[in-house]
């Protein structure tokens with residue numbers, strides 16, 4: 002069985018992003034494989050703690066994945082100040098085929114795949130494109146751990162998660178997939194104050210959870226328990242109508258958002274200041290500006306770091322992206338710049354500055370620590386779509402007894418997708434076309 006087959010059976014998806022099925026990535030051909038350990042969002046430390054705790058497995062999987070795609074250059078990319086990570090992995094790189102340690106400066110978003118590929122190789126991923134188009138495959142370090150586990154026949158049934166902010170014991174917790182947010186926070190000792198909101202993911206690209214019943218998925222990287230008046234929380238509560246009004250009334254067209262946009266700096270034709278100007282046109286935004294929504298990574302640099310007026314080109318471009326997506330308008334931008342803009346080398350958002358802008362400095366965690374397992378909950382809720390592609394199709398029915406690791410939902414015939422496995426022993430208590438619930442065996 003090939004590595005891609007083992008990974009497909011184990012339901013491995015990209016742990017650092019939207020959850021692209023990893024077996025598909027392993028079918029690509031590339032000359033370079035980059036293990037992404039940059040972890041550039043403020044407060045998140047999951048990848049660092051995982052790499053330290055499972056360094057041998059991560060490095061071994063890096064070599065296996067590189068072999069699978071035919072990559073001769075193998076790179077582990079981490080920030081140069083992640084000293085505990087560097088000290089842990091450096092001795093391991095001496096044995097076996099060469100793996101290069103690539104040290105990144107501490108800027109945001111160093112872990113964005115397009116930015117990372119440029120840092121490591123000097124190549125620019127085309128507009129709207131993906132790294133294999135320039136001969137590079139990027140795998141997050143937590144994905145590599147799951148690849149290594151897949152080789153041993155272990156499916157993805159747990160997820161390491163940074164729990165930070167206003168909790169009693171902040172740190173990294175490994176929870177069964179499908180555990181509720183409330184139970185993960187309880188494992189961290191609970192919230193320190195009543196007026197908190199929870200962001201899933203990082204403070205730049207994460208989303209505000211509407212409820213603490215929401216389940217852990219294979220892509221959950223963090224839960225940030227923040228005061229309800231924290232800037233990262235407040236910005237997510239602004240309605241689109243208000244964002245549009247602010248764009249038309251306040252934007253002075255200074256174009257700092259464009260000058261500091263990481264994708265514009267790579268030579269992509271995204272111009273957030275033009276997106277703001279076009280907001281004046283309401284529903285008659287020019288098609289070439291609307292389509293810039295396709296080029297926006299939603300990184301938030303424009304909103305949190307660039308704009309001194311407190312505006313959000315990110316939100317406006319997200320709205321435009323929704324409009325062109327709903328209209329099924331093809332992305333007209335497909336240029337492949339030969340080189341990034343000269344300013345790309347210095348027009349960067351230092352992560353400590355971003356952390357301070359969001360008033361998060363008091364919650365920063367150390368670079369290493371012991372990952373704490375979360376006990377099995379009474380019930381897990383497995384979402385059938387927690388990856389890029391088609392939702393998985395349930396292969397169990399209400400009342401079926403299942404054991405931990407058993408496949409409970411499969412990839413639809415001929416579709417892009419990922420399998421799901423029971424994360425606890427128990428009995429299936431509910432099934433519909435969105436989720437499977439398993440009640441823990443008494």
Ligand code: SF4
Pocket residue numbers: 251252253254255256257258259273274277307308309310312313314
């Ligand atoms: S930085 Fe702010 S004020 Fe300046 S062009 Fe961009 S959105 Fe407008």
Ligand code: SF4
Pocket residue numbers: 258261262263264265271273296297298299300301302303304314315318
């Ligand atoms: S969120 Fe802003 S800075 Fe980031 S890619 Fe989009 S427009 Fe550029």
